[in-house]
Amino acid sequence: MAAVASTPRQKVGWTTANFVVIALALIPVLWLLSLSFKTPAAVIDPSFIPASWTWGNYSGILTSAQFIRPLINSIGIGLISTVISVVLASMAAYAIARLRFPGKSLLIGMALLIAMFPLIALVTPLFTIERALGLFNTWPGLIIPYIAFGLPLGIYTLSAFFREIPWELEKAAKVDGATPFQAFVRVIAPLAAPGMVTTAILVFLACWNDFLLAISFTSTIASRTAPAAMEYFSGSSQFTVPTGPIAAAAVVITIPIIVFVLFFQRRIVAGLTSGAVKG
């Protein structure tokens, strides 16, 4: 990109800036990590490095249904919501990017509106509706709203990706006798896979991160997700001091994010910024 920083002094300056960025980003995370390794006695000690180390917090939460069940819920609900919203969003995004049909801008406007919608405004009516339909405190009770909120993100990101695909290939396929649907499945879908992976990561992170819907539409560990479950550690009698277990749980639910970021850094950046600066 830019090779302007040339003098040694500038180099030192930018390198220092790099370290500042890394430190600011990591210190709060390292603090959680440190807390999670502190023994109950060491928790009441503000030093950054634990005075005495223990795996107890991890073994405690990883053998407790109060955390394991919500963790499974988080993974299951997140994966199902992600797969369904990415599939539905890629269908719609393909249509937006490629096909001529009336009502396209209405669809984009609707997706944009939902993406910016204050979630809390939906909690009250959805809570009432879910109770009436028996969806309250079930997996579908969270999966359905997660799909709905994953869709705008998906449609938005994917249409940006789909516009970059070389569409002459689709025409070639059609000339060779493929229907539009076959052209979509055989030719375009494989080309679109990278964009879909990116979108899937962003949607999964959004579901994994959700707290408001998770505490509003669940009442037991049957469907409560991990972020919502941490709050209930406090009242649990099996943990004398909940700080350590909560910190350990926070670290556990942060691990998938660090893995995603390490492996898909470029894709996540591309996905986050797609569409936002174009046009």
Next chain:
Amino acid sequence: MSTSTQVAAGTAAEQAAKKRKPQLSEGARAERRLGYLLCAPAVIVMLAVVAYPVVYAVWLSLQRYNLELPQQVKFVGLSNYGAVLSSPYWWQALEVTVIITVFSVAITLVLGMLLAMVLHRTLFARGTVRTTSLIPYGIVTVAAAYGWQYAWTPGQGYLSAAFNDSAPLTNHFEALIVIIIAEIWKTTPFMGLLLLAGLSLVPEDLLKAAKVDGANAWQRFTKITLPLMKPAILVALLFRTLDSFRIFDNIFILTQGSNNTGSVSILAYDNLFNALNLGIGSTISILIFICVAIIAVLFIKGFGTAAPGTSFGGR
């Protein structure tokens, strides 16, 4: 053809297309049919989960509806709105939300710009810096919020210890500062990446030419970089402002809204799940929605922010 038929996608759209557009070629009709078929599932889900509940929330906001008193449900017109708008709790929560939004977005913009420049100019370990800065973006807000809460707990946290065992979360203004810091830490990477994308569109030659002409770094930044980045900045600001206005997770964990630190979202949540008052809860929800709509309109009309995504249909 009217755009509203898109809602009744699938067969209805097919028939309408057949009836009214006989001049369309077979291929164009197939294309249109496929377009509706592909969009239908997404549209149906979004309508069912968002559009219908919004209408239902408007209806609920016109009722006296407390879950504890189910026999007293009654249509009361706009009186819930009167009750909320004349309540000091609403204005207190709105003030807190606006303070948090203004300060966190403004500071995030400055820090995000600095981050974008570091990411843009860095020669050493660019991947590492970018990867690291993505962690705050990705981390579960609640997990990070617990970290901040413990860090500011006297006798337990390193930050509290560093500030003479202070207990900022027990005090209105200091708690707001802690909440704003937590928001800034979490959202600066997203801002930085959006701005970085805008920054990379600024032609390097232009900056070099200006340098040759004797413009100093600050002049190059304010006269070239900033004007060229204006669209990216405004879109990033719009996203962040709307997102910040919905703040819930950080406050819920850090203070539970004590010492008058609750945002409008916290207020709505309390009315629903603690007071079980669906009528008032819905009224607050609708008012939040109206606030968000006003912010969006201000940005799009006032500052000329291109609504993100509008270029999709236009091309």
